[in-house]
Amino acid sequence: MKLTDNSAQNPAPRKLVILFFLIVFGIEIFGVKVPNILAVEPDGKLYSEQTAERDAAYKLKAEQLAKKIATVTDEKEKQGFLVQQQLLIKLDALSDKPEKPAIDLLFSEQNIPKTLSWQDVEQYLERYVGVIQEAKISAQNLENSEKQVQTLYNRLIALDDHDPQQEILQLQYAFQVRKVAQQNEIDKYLKEGMEIAQKQYPAVLAHIHLDQKTIDKQEKVRNQAKKKLQGLEDEKILATAGNDVLLQQQESLLAGYLGRELSDDERKEMHYEQLKSLKQQLQQLITDDHIHEATIGFLEEEQKNIWFHLLAEKPDFFTLTDLSGNINKQIMLLRKKTEKAHSLIYTYEKNLSTLRGGNALVGPKAEELINTLDENVRTVFTLLSSIDQRAEMLDNRGRLLDRAIDLKQSTFGFMVTKTKEATDNIFEKILSILKYPLISYSGMNVSLLLFLQVIIVLIFGIIVNRLYGHVVSRMGKNRKWSEQTVHLVQAFGKYPFVFIVAMIMLSVVGINTRSLALVAGALSVGIGFGMQTIVNNLVSGIILLFDKSIRPGDFICLGENSSPGGFRGNVVQMNIRATVLRTNDNINIIVPNADLMASQVVNWTYSDERVRFRIPFSVAYGTDIDRVKRLIKEAVLGLPVVMPEPEPQIWMASHAASSLDLLAAIWVEGQNARQPAQISDIVLTCIYKTLQKHGIEIPFPQMDLHLRAAERQPTDITAIPETLRFNVFREAATQ
Structure with a gap:
């Protein structure tokens, strides 16, 4: 059965479908509103x-x-x-x-x-x-x-x-x-x-004239308002410490009620303590509002003082413009403070509503205190309302003052003043944009300015850190310090500076570093026991820095003089905590600095790159020793790894049980001194070939067995070990 595509023969339905979907999507994308036929139109x-x-x-x-x-x-x-x-x-x-x-x-x-x-x-x-x-x-x-x-x-x-x-x-x-x-x-x-x-x-501005006496009188009134404001601020500073102590005492008392079941009397007492704490907070808020009220009074007199100087004979327009701008800024700051005060008083009112009368757990003392707090709340609301109204009035009069300054100036002066004002406004607007909070979390506002401050502190820290490293490198080069000394001096200054930069960044973000210091002090004792090993390593690293007994590039042995009994290798890096040792097998061994201080360390290259190796070998009894010494000395002198000066020495070491033991004392230098196993292989191979070439016997362990005739008894030959039996037969054959 053959299937046919009808849509291909008749494309009209497909076009209609496509047109329908385009209309629907156009409505959704472009927000086209389709009128409702049944919709109600306004009468x-x-x-x-x-x-x-x-x-x-x-x-x-x-x-x-x-x-x-x-x-x-x-x-x-x-x-x-x-x-x-x-x-x-x-x-x-x-x-x-x-x-x-x-x-x-x-x-x-x-x-x-x-x-x-x-x-x-x-x-x-x-x-x-x-x-x-x-x-x-x-x-x-x-x-x-x-x-x-x-x-x-x-x-x-x-x-x-x-x-x-x-x-x-x-x-x-x-x-x-x-x-x-x-x-x-x-x-x-x-x-x-x-x-x-x-x-x-x-026209009104043109018809007013003020004499100097009136201006001086207003200056005195303005100074009195400033003195009153300063007195209130000083009183607040003196009272702040006492209020903080009282609040801490109330918080301590309230904390004593937590975590246990309370009786009715205890709950009444707890509520009373909560009211006392709230009273202290309201008293602080009333004090702040009185300061705000005195501030608005001072700003009113300050603005009037600007008016008087503007209406004088020769006003300084630049100074007056700056003073007027400062008043406007202080008004904005004052409004922010009153907004915060409004938020606080609403919070206190909410807390007070839970402790008001009608609660069976509120005692007589609490009832009397609640009435006092209600009166304090009304006082705060009245003060804030008055401050807001006066601030609004002062703000509007400030606009009229700015316009009066513009009208009093000449055309050129007006242009200069406006240019300066526009420049100042640009910076203020940029600063306000940077300070705009992007994220608010736990009372902390994250803004672009905060990001910039953190980035600037970070960049400053990186630059100073690199500059410090560069200065230390140049100082070490001029004074011929070792690489290890330069590295440790850089590390010694780097870590404290990183800590300081981190503290500055935390302060910029708004985190109280004092609390971190208290936490660090509380934890220092416990951490000290847990970190005593780390501290020991750090102190040991500082001692090694100035001691210079071990330096990067030295070839040392730790524990024993050979690798089977300890670690042996080149010192490739010395850090503030540990030292890195690289063996000839290209294995890095990290040794704590405290171990280097506590154990015996053999430094092969401490003062000289020349090292003498003592390589043991043996010959049989009856060998011409002088001939052996001469032949071996000539042979090792022919080796390129052996120094001709000081010349090699061949010493008789001991008369062993089966051989005469000798030592080949040779001198090597440079990289050869750091490869004892390779040098031993080269010299021993040379000695073996020399002895073999000249027919000198290299002995192996043997034992002589003497039998006395009086005590001779039948012996089972098979009970004697095979090696011993062979030696016995060989001795008998030679005799």
Whole structure:
């Protein structure tokens, strides 16, 4: 049976399918919204700008709701109609012309007096700032209302025409649209007031004149405010230590209740101690708020002082601009502190709510203390509210001050000042971007600035470490230090510096290194016992550094003079903890420095690269010794590894049981001195060939057996060992 592809013959269905998927994917990718045919559209008559059309829509809607309320039997449905009726009443009550805030700038542009006192200007500034604050609040309300309108619109068009909720949303949407229209009118009115104030501002500044006496008087007031602030800060510093001790005592008392079952009396006492601890914390917060209040007072007087110097005859615009900028920065810092204080007071209020009256475990003393804490909380809230309002007022007056500085300057001075201010702002913005927290964990903010600080400290540490190594290398070269000395001096300075850099990096990150020091001190005793071997090796390495009895490149034996009894090889590396020994078999042996200090070490190349080897050999009894010495001496002198000077010596070592033992004492140097096994092989091979060439017997162990005639007895020859039997027969044959 043959299958055919119908799609190939008729490509139209395939094209339709492809077109369908392209449309679907286009909708998903590009966010194209397909209109819902059954979606509800807002009823424009409910918020029409035409009063007659709107009133007719309200009247018709009211009649429909009245009929539905009268005829409906379902309580739930009736409740929905009642809600619509209330919304319609509120909607109808909205006025086309909203109540506008009063704008009174004290005087108009036409009737400004020729001479203004500072009190007049201050009153004008206060009203000007009031307009600015009203405009800011109005703009924020308008933005919130527009967001609500958009939210209601999205909810409305998502419903079907038959959804019962759409009637309520229609009324809510119409109400918010009309509120936005009212808010736009208010915002427009306030902007007009701002424009009027801005036009008046230069004329007001031109009509004020201050004498030097007034300026000096203000300078004294400013100094008094600064002195008051300094006094409060000093009192806080003196009281901080005592408060910290009290808090630690309270924490210790509270810790004593943990980990065991408590009776009711103990729980009451614990709650009381918790309240006392909370009281100490609130007292600190009240002290901080009083300092904030004094700070805002000082900033007000400082700003007024800038005003007075600006309105003098020859103001220093650069200095005044810097002072005004500093005030703005301090206001920002003060706001951050008050935000933190708000967070703390909310936390304390939450903690206090769990310990308030009504709890059976709260005793009479605790009740009285709770009342005191409630009063303290109210005091803190009042202080913070006052500080926030004064900071807002001061901030707005600061903007007016900056504009006054610009207006007072010439065109060129204005350009110079603005250029300097823009440059300062660029650095401040860059710094604020770098300080922006990317990650927050356990109260620690990780920012780009923190990363940069860590990287800079790390790069600085690497550069200084390499510079230190370079300096030590050059110093060692100039003073002819050994390679081992240079290496150990570098290591001796490297590790403490790495520790210091690590501590600096931890401090930059925000980790308290004091706590690490306390932990290290607590663990040092226990760790000292466990690390005594390591410390011993480190100290031994430092001693070897200055002792110079062992250096890299030396050929040493550790334990015994030969490899079967110990380690023998070249010293290839000396570290602060251990020394690396490489044998002639190319095996690296790591020897702790303490072992080098405690055991006997034979250094073959300590002062000279020449070494004398004593190579033993034997000849038979009856051999001409003088001839043997002459022949062997001539033979070894012909070897290239043997030094001619000092010349080799052939010594009689002993009369052994079966041979005459001799020693060939030869001198070698350089690399040959580090290969004792190879040298022994070369010399012994030469001796063997020389003795064999000249027919000199090399003996082997033998034993002579003498039998006395009186004591001769039959002997079983087979009981005698084969070697001994052979020697006996050989002796008998020679005799």
